[in-house]
Amino acid sequence: MNSVVCTLFEGHYHYGLAALTNSLYQQGYRGVIYAGYRGALPEWAAAATENLSPCWPGSQTFEVAEGLQIHFLPVEVNYHLTNYKPDFMLRLWSGPAKDTQGMVYFDPDIVVKCKWKFYDKWITRGVALVHEVIANDMPSSHPLRLEWQEVIARIGKKNNRELRSYINAGFCGLTSNHKEFLKLWSTIISTAVEHYGLDSKTFIPFDRTHIFHGADQDALNIAAMCCECPISEIGPDGMDFINGGWTMSHAVGSPKPWKKKFLLSALKGNPPSLAERAFWLNVAGPIICHGKQEVRVKRASILVSAFIGRFYRRY
DSSP states (O other), X not given: OOEEEEEEEEGGGXXXXXXXXXXXXXXXOOEEEEEEEESOOOGGGTTOEEOOOTTSTXXXXXXXXXXXXXXXXXXXXXXXXXXXXXXXXXXXXHTTTTTOSEEEEEOTTEEEOSOHHHHHHHXXXXXXXXXXXXXXXXXXXXXXXXXXXXXXXXXXXXXXXXXXXXXXXXXXXXXXXXXHHHHHHHHHHHHHHHHSOOOTTOSSOSOTTSTTSSHHHHHHHHHHHHOSSOEEEEOGGGGTSSTTOOSEEEOOSSSOTTTOOHHHHHHTTOOOOHHHHHHHTSOSSSSOOSOHHHHHHHHHHHHHHHHHHTTOOOO
């Protein structure tokens, strides 16, 4: 299938983009990565050249390796990038990726662990989604789901499926036949702004009692409830939130793996996570943005920290 990858980043998250790109390359992905960004390009992309495509003024192209490119696309929106995901993907499909059959979005703190051909096939089964930390954690009778049904009614839709788990918005893959899902996701975010007091510039604007605690993620979950296209879900193992995963690793929370001091964290009872280990396994190329000595030290500190974690862990 003719598929592309996309992501959004700013600031130090370029380290995550580099590891994501490396992991995709190692797992057989060849093609284009569309990286929407704010601010300056990372130093490792200094060789990027101006892309004269009229579809996205100011874009630049970086040749990662044979068969793999990153198109850096400047994004000029005044709200948090996480709330821009569906609009970004729709803009890609109406512009530089208009002839693409499939599109997969990854947050820039994810690395891919399995062969790309799995993703290519997965998205043909429906909108590809992954559950949050705990499986079966949000039954159809959950009070927030009942409130979300009011949002669904407000936008003139109906609840088409009884979901039992909360979905993470760091990943979403689909074919062009299912763009309805992105339009719905975008509409719900706009509805949250217009009718539910959402400040779109804020990542987590409210506490969990609010109907839109995590704006883009709650909106994605509502879209999954009421979209007419099929969806295909993997449990929390799909992002290495629990053991047994093999598709991707998602380094949620803070600090990010490229900033974390692993030994200090282990001494506080927090051993390295699966996603943190996976990040440092994907920094050796083809994009190089960490020195060899730094990589050796980080990997050694992860091993020692994991050993400490066998005896001392905060629960």
